[in-house]
Amino acid sequence: QVQLVQSGGGSVQSGGSLTLSCAASGYTYSRYCMAWFRQAPGGLEWVSDITAEGVASYRNSVKGRATISRDNAKNTLSLILNDLKAEDTAMYYCTDEYLVLKSQGTQVTVSS
Numbered sequence: 448q449v450q451l452v453q454s455g456g457g458s459v460q461s462g463g464s465l466t467l468s469c470a471a472s473g474y475t476y477s478r479y480c481m482a483w484f485r486q487a488p489g490g491l492e493w494v495s496d497i498t499a500e501g502v503a504s505y506r507n508s509v510k511g512r513a514t515i516s517r518d519n520a521k522n523t524l525s526l527i528l529n530d531l532k533a534e535d536t537a538m539y540y541c542t543d544e545y546l547v548l549k550s551q552g553t554q555v556t557v558s559s
Contacts, residue, residue: 449473449548451541456553463531463557469524469541469550477519480544483526485537486552492537495526496544508534531557 455467467483482496495515497503503515514527524541540552 451548451550453539453541453550453553456539456555458556458558459531461532461557461559464527464529465531465555467526467528467539467541467553467555471522471524471548474548476522481517481524482542482544482546483515483524483539484542484546485535485539485555487534487537494539497524528555531555533557533559 450473451469451471453467453469455465457465459465478499480496480498483494485492485494493506494509495503495505495513497515497517501517505513509528512528512530517524528535535555536557538552538554541550542548
């Protein structure tokens, strides 16, 4: 069964940090670019992605505050978010780059 199971998230104060994690199973995870998206009131936003080789990209608003990483031996994906801002409040999902596979999502709420 192909699935992405996400953990982490929650409520945090502005300026705080949190880590989102995702565990993949049922497919050859190491071959695929993986991504984090978030569903905010304004719509679905790409946050970051990382190629199979480990090359990372970030949306401008999180650049310098976010770190994406993957462990191909453990089939895991992580996103560390630092210096969180109210505008980071959203439901976060780990996905493949084409949004074919998608985790159940976790809510991140940043309060001032």
